[in-house]
Amino acid sequence: MTLEHKFMALGDSVAVEDGTRISGYASLFGKPDQGGDVVARGAYAASLRALAGKGARVKMLWQHDPAQPIGVWDEVREDAAGLWVKGRILRDVARGREAAALIEAGAIDGLSIGYRTVRASKSDSGGRLLSELELWEVSLVTFPMLPDARVGAKGDAGLADTLRDLAGAFQDARAVLGQR
Secondary structure, three states: OOEEEEEEOOOOOOOEEEEOOOEEEEHHHHOOOOOOOOOOOOOHHHHHHHHHHOOOOEEEEEEOOEEEEEEEEEEEEEEEOOOEEEEEEEOOEEEEEHHHHHHHOOOOOEEEEEEEEEEEOOOOOOOOOEEEEEEEEEEEEEEOOEEEOOOOOOOOOHHHHHHHHHHHHHHHHHHHHOOO
């Protein structure tokens, strides 16, 4: 079993709330990464259900190092755009303090998923269409592989979360109505 990684950019709009909270997209559906792979909508659904059924969480790591957990992902979900994550970097952990400081300064701007491919097919462009993935972790990383993924805007956590949730609900509703 091979653990793979996909890198996503946090970008200029990194949200660090209370110095510890971050949120944004760890994966975007339909966007080719620098390796030519594309994640299909729904690719994480079975994995997220299985984790929830076990009461388990996707891990938050530093640079994919399993010896360096730096926080917790409080929410990991698919929406119309991709895999959205919201979590807390733990400042009580030395590497967590460093990670939070680097994000706040704009020195770190990437998210990366660690996963195992369950189902994939070759695409016409030579990459893969990843249709089912077993998600293990989402890491904060230095170099993103998919620059289009961004963390949500900075601001008041309550209002920003509410607006983001409403926008996601409208996107999901548009997608469902467009499929009928």
